Amino acid sequence: MNKLNTILGAIIVLFTVACEGPQGPPGFDGRDGLDGLDGLDGIQGQVIEVEGVNFGYDAVNNLYSTLINFSDVTNFEVFESDAVLVYRHDGLIDLNDGTTADAWSQIPQNYFLNEGIIQYVFAHTFVDVELFIDGNFDLSVLDPGFTDNQLFRIVIIPSEYAEGSKMDMSNLESVMSNLGITEEKVMKLNLN
Structure with missing residues (x-):
């Protein structure tokens, strides 16, 4: 019985080794993909700074607006499901150590003026973002410091x-x- 098991084992070993043939030619290299950005699990966001934004006055609707197309400021693909946040630069603030820092306010943002209230708001699609200044008084007299x-x-x-x-x-x-x-890494665009 031991002889039979030894012969059977040897045949199985020879059969499995004999099934291997010569190595074939190497395959083609795959295409190089785009280098990814460092991020969390391949998820990346984008921050775009747009300087020199000027609002146009719409007398019929008594509001100011401006349109920023994403394709004008980035090649980053924006999807309908993506979240878009907008921040307005409020100026520089002095810090305790004698340095300064930028102050940013998230939109929507209200400002209470002597004439009434204005509010920066926005609407977006996956193609663009439209910024508005709305208010409860005649905005044609609004200080250009806001527009x-x-x-x-x-x-x-x-x-x-x-x-x-x-x-x-x-x-x-x-x-x-x-x-x-x-x-x-903040992308910058100057509209002036």
Whole structure:
């Protein structure tokens, strides 16, 4: 019985070794993909700074508006499901250590003036973002400091990340930190 098992084992070993043939020619290399950005599980966001934004007055509707097309400021693909946040630059603030820092306010943002109230608001699609200044008084007399040469940051957050995130979206620094975007990675566009 031992001889039979030994002979049977040897035949099985020879059969499995004998099934291997010569190595074939190598296959073609695959196409190189685009280099990815550092991010969380392949999810990336985008921060775009748009300087020199000037609003046009619409007398019929008594509001100011301006349109920013995403294709004019980035080649980043925006999807309908992505979250879009907009922040307006309020100026520089002095810090305790003698330095200054940029102050950003998330839109919508209200301003209470002697004439009444104005509000910066926006609407977006996956193609563009439209910024508005609405108010409860005749906006034709609005100070150009609110309408001319404005600075905004537009943040595009992929829906997969926005849905599960618990970041403080009212704080631009927090949003950028959560997305892993540093000041050096902010895309800048000057409309002047």
